[in-house]
Amino acid sequence: MDNPDIAKLIQTQSPYGLGGNPTAIIKFYDHSLAQADYAYFQAIFDGVDLYESQTRLIFFYRPWQKDDGERISDAEARTDMNRKVTKLLSTYGSTLDNKDHGKNLMHKLPIEGRLSIKMI
Secondary structure (H helix, E strand, O other): OOOOHHHHOOOOOOOOOOOOOOOEEEEOOOOOOHHHHHHHHHHHHHHHHOOOOEEEEEEEEOOOEEOOOOOOOOHHHHHHHHHHHHHHHOOOOOOOHHHHHHHHHHHHHHHHOEEEEEOO
Protein backbone atom coordinates (compact mmCIF):
# COMPACT_ATOMS: atom_id res chain seq x y z
CA MET A 1 0.00 0.00 0.00
CA ASP A 2 2.94 2.34 0.57
CA ASN A 3 4.45 1.66 -2.85
CA PRO A 4 4.17 4.85 -4.97
CA ASP A 5 4.79 2.76 -8.09
CA ILE A 6 1.88 0.36 -7.53
CA ALA A 7 0.47 1.26 -10.95
CA LYS A 8 3.55 -0.37 -12.47
CA LEU A 9 2.70 -3.82 -11.07
CA ILE A 10 0.61 -4.68 -14.13
CA GLN A 11 0.86 -3.36 -17.66
CA THR A 12 -1.98 -3.35 -20.13
CA GLN A 13 -1.66 -3.44 -23.89
CA SER A 14 -2.43 -0.07 -25.41
CA PRO A 15 -5.17 -0.24 -28.05
CA TYR A 16 -2.91 1.97 -30.18
CA GLY A 17 0.20 -0.20 -29.83
CA LEU A 18 1.92 2.44 -27.68
CA GLY A 19 3.48 2.03 -24.29
CA GLY A 20 5.40 -0.77 -22.61
CA ASN A 21 5.00 -4.49 -22.80
CA PRO A 22 1.77 -5.82 -21.35
CA THR A 23 1.92 -8.16 -18.36
CA ALA A 24 2.69 -11.60 -19.77
CA ILE A 25 2.35 -13.82 -16.68
CA ILE A 26 0.74 -13.48 -13.28
CA LYS A 27 1.86 -16.07 -10.72
CA PHE A 28 -0.08 -16.86 -7.55
CA TYR A 29 1.89 -18.50 -4.73
CA ASP A 30 0.44 -19.90 -1.53
CA HIS A 31 -2.80 -17.97 -1.76
CA SER A 32 -6.14 -19.07 -0.34
CA LEU A 33 -8.08 -17.37 -3.18
CA ALA A 34 -10.72 -16.50 -0.57
CA GLN A 35 -13.81 -14.46 -1.39
CA ALA A 36 -12.52 -11.67 0.86
CA ASP A 37 -9.61 -11.18 -1.57
CA TYR A 38 -11.77 -11.08 -4.66
CA ALA A 39 -11.75 -7.28 -5.12
CA TYR A 40 -8.05 -7.10 -5.88
CA PHE A 41 -8.20 -10.12 -8.18
CA GLN A 42 -10.94 -8.34 -10.11
CA ALA A 43 -8.83 -5.18 -10.32
CA ILE A 44 -5.84 -7.16 -11.58
CA PHE A 45 -7.85 -9.14 -14.13
CA ASP A 46 -9.59 -5.98 -15.35
CA GLY A 47 -6.23 -4.19 -15.51
CA VAL A 48 -4.72 -6.77 -17.84
CA ASP A 49 -8.00 -7.24 -19.77
CA LEU A 50 -7.85 -10.94 -18.99
CA TYR A 51 -10.39 -12.06 -21.59
CA GLU A 52 -8.84 -10.25 -24.56
CA SER A 53 -5.16 -10.18 -23.58
CA GLN A 54 -2.50 -12.87 -23.79
CA THR A 55 -1.76 -12.75 -20.05
CA ARG A 56 -1.13 -16.19 -18.56
CA LEU A 57 -2.21 -17.17 -15.04
CA ILE A 58 -0.20 -19.69 -13.06
CA PHE A 59 -1.53 -20.88 -9.71
CA PHE A 60 0.94 -22.72 -7.50
CA TYR A 61 -0.16 -24.98 -4.66
CA ARG A 62 1.34 -27.40 -2.21
CA PRO A 63 -0.06 -30.01 0.15
CA TRP A 64 -0.56 -28.73 3.69
CA GLN A 65 -1.25 -30.10 7.13
CA LYS A 66 -4.73 -30.08 8.58
CA ASP A 67 -5.36 -28.81 12.10
CA ASP A 68 -5.09 -32.37 13.41
CA GLY A 69 -1.58 -32.68 11.91
CA GLU A 70 -2.59 -34.98 9.05
CA ARG A 71 -0.96 -34.03 5.74
CA ILE A 72 -3.34 -33.94 2.78
CA SER A 73 -2.32 -35.76 -0.37
CA ASP A 74 -0.96 -34.13 -3.51
CA ALA A 75 -4.17 -35.12 -5.30
CA GLU A 76 -6.36 -33.54 -2.61
CA ALA A 77 -4.33 -30.33 -2.73
CA ARG A 78 -4.63 -30.18 -6.52
CA THR A 79 -8.37 -30.83 -6.41
CA ASP A 80 -8.77 -28.09 -3.80
CA MET A 81 -6.79 -25.59 -5.90
CA ASN A 82 -8.73 -26.51 -9.05
CA ARG A 83 -11.98 -25.85 -7.19
CA LYS A 84 -10.74 -22.48 -5.89
CA VAL A 85 -9.46 -21.35 -9.30
CA THR A 86 -12.72 -22.40 -10.96
CA LYS A 87 -14.72 -20.43 -8.39
CA LEU A 88 -12.47 -17.37 -8.73
CA LEU A 89 -12.63 -17.28 -12.52
CA SER A 90 -16.35 -18.08 -12.61
CA THR A 91 -17.04 -15.23 -10.21
CA TYR A 92 -14.86 -12.92 -12.25
CA GLY A 93 -16.50 -14.06 -15.48
CA SER A 94 -19.92 -13.13 -14.10
CA THR A 95 -18.78 -9.48 -13.87
CA LEU A 96 -17.89 -9.17 -17.57
CA ASP A 97 -20.21 -7.06 -19.69
CA ASN A 98 -20.51 -9.83 -22.27
CA LYS A 99 -22.05 -12.71 -20.28
CA ASP A 100 -21.03 -15.22 -22.96
CA HIS A 101 -17.40 -14.21 -22.41
CA GLY A 102 -17.86 -14.78 -18.70
CA LYS A 103 -19.25 -18.27 -19.26
CA ASN A 104 -16.44 -19.12 -21.67
CA LEU A 105 -13.53 -17.84 -19.59
CA MET A 106 -12.85 -21.18 -17.88
CA HIS A 107 -12.69 -22.88 -21.28
CA LYS A 108 -10.89 -20.11 -23.16
CA LEU A 109 -7.88 -19.77 -20.86
CA PRO A 110 -6.83 -23.46 -20.89
CA ILE A 111 -7.44 -23.81 -24.63
CA GLU A 112 -5.15 -20.83 -25.24
CA GLY A 113 -2.55 -22.23 -22.81
CA ARG A 114 -3.08 -19.29 -20.46
CA LEU A 115 -4.11 -21.16 -17.29
CA SER A 116 -1.86 -23.47 -15.31
CA ILE A 117 -2.14 -25.05 -11.88
CA LYS A 118 1.17 -26.44 -10.64
CA MET A 119 2.49 -28.03 -7.49
CA ILE A 120 5.58 -26.46 -5.90
